[in-house]
Every structure is written in structure tokens, then in C-alpha cells.
Amino acid sequence: MKPEKAIAKLAAGxxxxxxxxxxxxxxxxMVEKGYIDFLQxxxxxxxxxxxxxxxxxGIPGDTAEGGLxxxxxxxxxxxxxLVLVQFALNDVFTGCPLAEYEKNIAxxxxxxxxxxxxxxxxxxxxxxxxxxxDSLALPYYERLEQAAQQRSVSxxxxxxxxxxxxxxxFDGLLQSDGVHPTAAxxxxxxxxxxxxxx
Numbered sequence: 168m169k170p171e172k173a174i175a176k177l178a179a180g181x182x183x184x185x186x187x188x189x190x191x192x193x194x195x196x197m198v199e200k201g202y203i204d205f206l207q208x209x210x211x212x213x214x215x216x217x218x219x220x221x222x223x224x225g226i227p228g229d230t231a232e233g234g235l236x237x238x239x240x241x242x243x244x245x246x247x248x249l250v251l252v253q254f255a256l257n258d259v260f261t262g263c264p265l266a267e268y269e270k271n272i273a274x275x276x277x278x279x280x281x282x283x284x285x286x287x288x289x290x291x292x293x294x295x296x297x298x299x300x301d302s303l304a305l306p307y308y309e310r311l312e313q314a315a316q317q318r319s320v321s322x323x324x325x326x327x328x329x330x331x332x333x334x335x336x337f338d339g340l341l342q343s344d345g346v347h348p349t350a351a352x353x354x355x356x357x358x359x360x361x362x363x364x365x
Contacts, residue, residue, distance in 0.1 A: 168321050169363055170286035173249040177364070180216030186224055186242045186285075188234050188275070189253030192292055192356070193225025196347045201225075205357035213365055222247070230257045231271035238275060243282050250279055251360070253290035253325075255307040256346065259300075269310040276318045287320040288363060293352060294329045296337050296345035301326075321363055328359035 195201020224241045231254040258268045291308045295301040315322040340352035
């Protein structure tokens with residue numbers, strides 16, 4: 168499934184406002200260019216006639232619960248055409264139960280569908296250098312898949328695209344903490360999202 172209305176507006180050269188709600192991966196932690204910057208350039212190259220505005224609402228350390236609290240003031244009130252929603256890793260590392268995470272994601276989608284005309288695109292996060300830590304995130308991504316199916320929204324499987332492109336070698340893609348991408352890693356995030364936006 169793809170956000171067809173947003174894609175149609177992009178292809179028609181219309182104005183499209185995209186809000187990105189998420190954590191440090193959305194924010195663009197410790198890099199000059201994060202995925203938002205790369206995505207903006209990729210969208211402009213694909214849809215040169217469109218007037219594209221990308222609003223970065225990423226906050227380092229945030230969780231799906233925090234995103235829900237920020238939703239109205241930082242996203243809904245911006246009247247976006249498309250909302251990218253990226254949460255999981257902080258929920259994992261802070262011990263948020265799967266059911267609570269799932270509930271918060273569902274509430275974000277529900278409020279966006281009720282209070283805006285925006286389409287929703289869920290994003291999984293990047294793969295992690297530590298296989299044990301990476302495996303902890305997989306059940307959360309499964310809940311994102313379920314939410315996408317149940318609520319008829321799109322999903323970009325960033326972690327799967329990342330693993331496919333990296334081929335198991337994350338050298339140059341992750342910063343020294345093994346979690347946050349380098350600029351090259353953020354480019355991969357943007358590429359994964361573009362798979363859904365064309």
C-alpha cells in the first residue's frame with residue numbers, strides 16, 4: 168500500500184506538506200544531513216514541479232507515547248498532507264511493553280485519521296550493529312506491520328531495506344554507538360522511504 172493521494176499531488180506538481188514525527192533518527196542525530204534532508208532532495212529530483220515542505224518533528228530520546236503527546240501541537244495543527252511516524256528503538260530500550268507501544272501507535276494513527284486529511288506512512292527504524300539488540304526491536308516492527316494492515320496505512324520497512332543494502336556489513340553506516348546512522352546510513356533510510364513514495 169502507498170499514500171496514493173500524496174503521490175498524486177507530488178506528480179501533479181502541487182504543494183505537499185509532509186510532517187515527520189519521530190525520535191533521534193528523525194531528528195538527524197550528530198550529522199549534517201539526516202534522512203529528512205536526503206528525502207527532500209530525492210523527492211525534489213523525482214517530482215521537480217512540486218512544492219514540497221518537510222517538517223521535522225523528531226526529538227532525540229522520544230517514544231511513541233511522547234509522540235502522541237506532541238501530536239496535536241506539532242503535527243495536526245500544521246495541516247499536513249502526509250505524516251511519517253517513526254518510533255520503536257527508544258520504546259524497546261526503555262522497556263515499554265509491546266501492548267503499550269501498539270496502543271500508542273494506534274492512537275497516533277486514529278487521531279491523524281480523525282483530525283486531519285493526511286495519509287500516514289509508518290517507518291521501522293534502522294537495523295542495529297548488535298544482533299541481540301536488533302532482535303529485540305523485531306516484535307515492535309511486527310506490531311507496526313499489524314497496525315498498517317488493520318488501519319489501512321502505508322509502511323516503509325527501513326530496517327529490512329537497510330539489512331539488504333548493507334549485506335551484514337554496517338561499517339560506515341552507523342556511528343560509534345552502534346545505533347545512530349552516519350550520513351550514509353541516513354541516505355539509506357531516505358531511499359527506503361522513497362520506495363513507497365514513487
